[in-house]
Structure formats: structure tokens, C-alpha cells
Amino acid sequence: MTKITIKKGFSEKIREGWPLLTKEMVQQGDYDQEGRIFTAIDPRGHFLAKGYLGRQNKGSGWLLTWDQHEEIDEAFFKKKIESAASHREAFFEDNQTDAFRLFNGEGDGIGGLTIDHYAGHYLFTWYSKGIYDFRDEILHAFEQVLPFKSIYEKKRFDSKGQYVEDDDFVKGERPDFPLVVKENGAHFAVYLNDGAMTGVFLDQRNVRKAIRDKYAEGKNMLNTFSYTGAFSVFAALGGAVKTTSVDLANRSVPKTIEQFSMNGIDYEAQDILVRDVFRYFNYCVKNDVKFDLVVMDPPSFARSKKHTFSASKDYKNLVKQAIDITEKKGVIVASTNAASFDMKKFKSFIDQAFKEKGMRYKIIETFSLPDDFRTAEGYPPGDYLKVCVIQTL
Template identity: 65%
Template sequence: MKKTVKLQIKSNFVNQFRSGYPLINKEAIKNINALKEEGTILDLFDENNHFLAKGYYGIQNKGRGWILTNNQHEVIDQSFFENKLNIAINARLSFYQDENTTAFRIFNGEGDGIGGLTIDHYDGYYVITWYSEGIYHFKKDIMEALKKIVDFKGVYEKKRFDVKGTYIEDDDFVIGERANFPLIVKENGIKFAVYLNDGAMVGVFLDQKDVRKAIRDKYAKGKHVLNTFSYTGAFSVAAALGGAVKTTSVDLANRSKAKTIEQFSVNEIDYEAQDIIVEDVFNFFKYAVRKKLNYDMVILDPPSFARSKKHTFSAGKDYPDLLKQAIQITSKKGIIVASSNCSTFSMKKFKSFIDKAFKESREAYTILEEFSLPADFKTRPEFKEGNYLKVVILSKN
């Protein structure tokens, strides 16, 4: 039986929890010193001793845990997790039935009722990501629940909580049979090579599936495409499959070149006909301006925060300036795919960044399409920061 701690919530946070807000912020807790051991069950009460919600203690960024239920008498055990997983998987049956998509998310944290936990499916293999030591305390119950509900080939895990400030890297394999890597998965017919045992990231970001499909099906044909912060080149592959004349992929990481070559190769695209450049994107923009290079499509999907030898980038502060550089090298009537996964600002704010960049560049634009998280990345309206992805596809007039 898990230990339970009674938390008293400050009066100005009570309505937030009553309305379904799932994250327990430390600022909301009156008796913060009662929190001792992660994984402890938390019963939240208002200052008049009225029950609000039940959750667990787990340190994740500024949060101190997540709400699990509004039922005071609900027991947080294996059957609780089975129920949550069942509901989540039943909502994603269309993904399981789609022969052209074998990589997708089956459980998306607080969107599916358990903050701090995500589970992704890769052609019969599952990857569980634990975002705090607190949720990791429930590993046995969650693993047993998963075993009962799905037939899996094997399960891998990612521990995204800190031990001495570092990502915990070990073999990542948990149970079942080990996959042969690269494991080739499909997403809307596009093939991707993934490595489930290779650190925090496996080789493709599943939250961008709708955007990649749009690039391939609607926007890439006949275009010279620049893909910045390209990681393993997933957007470049989508563009090439969509009929792009040529793609140029730019990323600072040394391993990005070999990874991008691999993604082109598994899709039977001649990587030698593409440009794959290992370079600081900020330096590349300066080079492109100096050489008067122009692109028909520029894909701009920076991390929320990035640091290189000469540059520090923070999306909330620096995105307009970055976009201005992209505008400079985008041809007239060209397309910009502006994307951010930063959770600290809204789509409305993101659009204001776009507007600012174009106004300061003395250029006009037309928004063609907008994207947020795809259907398998379930979110909840009470927790807007959970719907972190913002993508605007626009045309430079």
C-alpha cells in the first residue's frame, strides 16, 4: 500500500484544481514540507478541509506531481492503470488498423489521465518514458497493466528524470524480445529508421506526423527545400517523397549527417542528390544571405532552447529574429513552415512572433494552414500548455 500524504492547497489555487487542472505546482501547496518521498500518493484539500483531488508526488520541472482522480476513495493500483491504458488504446484503434502507419503514441501523459508518463508504439515494440522518479515508482503496476492489455514484441523505457543533472542512459530494454536496429517503421507510408535503445530520442518526432504529410502531399512538389535544425532529416524525406527538386538539411550535430543519409536510404531516395550539411544554423543563414541563396520552402523547427559555441537561442525570446533570417532567403511566393514545440507561449503569441518578423522585414505573408498536436497526442483543454506544438505554414507574398 502506497503511503498517502495530505496536502493543503492555497485558496487562490482551489478553483484551478476544481476545474480540472492536472499539474500540482509547488506554489499551490501550503504545507510543502510534507513532501518527502517521490511516488507518495497525495490527497489535496482546501483550507476548509474539503477534498479536491488525489494525485502523486513527482518532481517534473516546476511541478510537484499530477492529479490522478477526483474520487477520494479510488485506489491507485494496477487496475487503475489498466483502466486508463484501456481507454487510451481504444481511442487509438484507427492507428493500429492503419497499415501505412506503424509508429504512434498510445498514451500521452495528462491528456490520457496520468501526467509524467508517455507510451509510444513502434511496429509492435513499445517505449515507455518516465518523466519523474515519482511516476517511476509505479513501474511494476504500469508494466503489469500493459502486459495484460497489449501483445508486444518488446518494451523499452526512457528515464527522463535527473540523477546528478544528467539523462539516465542505460540499455533501455525492459522485457520481451530485443528489436533488431535499425527498426524500420512507417508513418503515412514514409519509412523511418528508429533506435529504441539509443538515448533520449529514437530518431523521429512522432508529434510532427500531420505536418510531414502536408509537406509531402501539398507543398513540396517542384521546390528547392531548406530544412533547418533538421535532426535526422524527417522533413527532408517527406519533401523529397513529395517531389521536391532538391532538399538541403542543416543541423549542428555531427551524427545528423549519417542519420539523415540513413533516412533517405530506407526510403530509396538518392541521398547524394541532396545536400546534408553539418553546420550551426545561424552561421548557415549568414552564409546563405552572403551567397544570395534562395529557397522555395524553408522549414524552421528549432528546439525550445539551443546553445552552440557562438549562439544561444530561446524560442520565447529569439524566434522573431530567427524567422527574419529565414524570410531573407525565402523566394517570392515561397513557403515557410514555422514550428515551435515551446510550451511557454500560445499559438496566438506564436502568430504575433510571425507578424513581428514579417513587419520588421517589410514583407507580407498569407497563412495557408495551422497545426497543433496530432490525434494520438491527446490533450486536455484545462491544461493548455500540454498542447505545446504550434506549426504555421505560410506563403511569402
């Protein structure tokens, strides 16, 4: 077992439950051997925690246990999966929703691994070669805990943290795709065998429900960075008079049509546009096109031919553009999954945007991660989702 000495300033952080190993924390020791179990010690040689080495965009490894005598083996993984499943009992029993996160990385005690449940089918996502080295033990532990129809996997650990192309099927019976899953009574088409994305982001479940139940009725809705149109589907189900979905990817059109069709919605009565969102905002300003409800859930970082967008630098300007095309007393749903800043900072971007526009506003409600996306108390960046529902005044 490798020993890694942690600098004094970071030792206390680890004692308090911080699970991520980063290179700037290391005083001495080799942290490059992916999959190696290591012991973290303080500069005096006292035990701090044990974990595994695995490079991903966040760091060099994850701490798994603060018990010096606990072994990291199949029994350890089984215990973590059992605990995760027990925390999702309400989701297993919910007859309106059968797509949810079963295991959320460090929030369930194993950073670098997520497991999603789709109507009895499971998707494992491995975020480093280090955690993938434990694949057989983890899969065997999982099989002892839960029945399954099939298991698929995604590998997200090439040099840039991108998706590794491979056959995603692991075991069970290969289903016909798309899988049709339920979310709060609505339906989504999901693909576990088609690249990095499945067709729906599960962490936005509560936001979609709020749009349907509280904000959509009678509204003309714009969904930017729309992906497969999930927000638009819920807005239409909630009685929106029209939805406009805008995304730069060509495949967003057939994907969005499919999701509308899954829910008996006439997609021809909706607008589904392949556009650069920023250019579309400019088009709307020039042509005096306005919306009652504007939803913005951009990636943390995005690049098109004419624009580079970074949430930490550019979200304020995105809100300013949204203000320009939102009707008086309209609603803006501003969302980000950027882990580099917290809700307080996010609200400051919104405040600056409205001040610079000379406009007043009220934040009606906020959302963070839903209950199935468990987070670790000692690791605030793990609670990455920040959503503000803003009423313009």
C-alpha cells in the same frame, strides 16, 4: 497518505481539471517525497483530488483522480491504459502508419508517463522518479491490456531532466535495430536502444504529410535543425527538386543518409550539412542563396558556441532570418514545441517579423498535436505544438 493544502486561488483551478502540482500552489504540506500518493485539499479541508509526487521540470507532481474513493493502484493504471488504447483503434488499424503515441501523459490521465508504439514494440518514457516508483504496477497493467513484441524504456529524470543512461530493454524479444516503421507510407529507421532519441518525432506526422502532399513539388527546400532529416525525406518524396538539411550535430549526417536510403532516395543528390543554423542563414544572405520552402523546427532552447536560442525570446528573429532567404511567394513552415506560450503569441512573433521586414504574408494553415497526442482539457500547456505554414507575398 500525505495531505497537501492548496492555496485558495489554485483550488478552483484544480476543481476545473488542472492536473499539475507546482510548489507555488502549496499552502501547507510536504511535496518532496517522490512516489508518495497525496490528497490535495482546499484551505477549508475539502477534498480536491488525489495524485502522486514526482519532480520534473514542469512541477512537483501530477493529480490523477478527482474521485475521493478511487484508489491509485494497478487496476487504476489498467483502466487508463485500456481507455488510451481504445482511443487509438484507428492507428492500430492503419496499414500506412505503425508508429504513434499510445499514451500521452496527463492527456490520458497519468502525467509524467508516455508510451510510444513502433510496429508492435513499445517505448515507455518516465519523466520523474515519482512515476518510476509505480513502474511494476504500470507494466503489469499494460501486459494485461496489449500484446507486444518488446518493451523498452527511457528514464528522463536526472537533476536537469536529462536522459539517464541505462540498458533500455525491459522485456519481450530484443529486436534487431534499426526497427523499420511506417508513417503515411514512408519508412523510418528507429532505435529504441540508443540514447534519449529514437530517430523521429512522432508529433510532426501531419506536418510531414502536408509538406509531401501540398508544398514540396518542384521546390528547393531547406530543413533547419534537421535532426535525422524526416522533413527532408517527405519533401523529397513529394517531388522537391533538392533538399538541404542543416543541423549542428555530427551524427545528423549518417542518420539523415539512413532515412533517405530507407525510402529509396539518392542521398548524394541532397545536401546534408553540419552547421550552426544561424551562421548558415548568414552564409546564405551573403551568397544570395534562396529557397522556395524553408522548414524551421528548433528546440525550445539551444546553445552553440556563438548562439543561445530561446523560442520565447528569439523566434521572431529566426523568422526574420528565414524571410531573408525565402524566394518571393515562397513558403516558410515555422514550428515550435515551447509550452511557455500559445498559438496566439506564436502568430504575433511571425507578424512582428514580417512587419519589421516590411513584408506581407498569409498563414495558409496551422497544425497542433495530432490525435494520438491526447491533451487534457483543463491543461492548455499540454497542447504544446504550434506550426504555421506561411506564404510570403
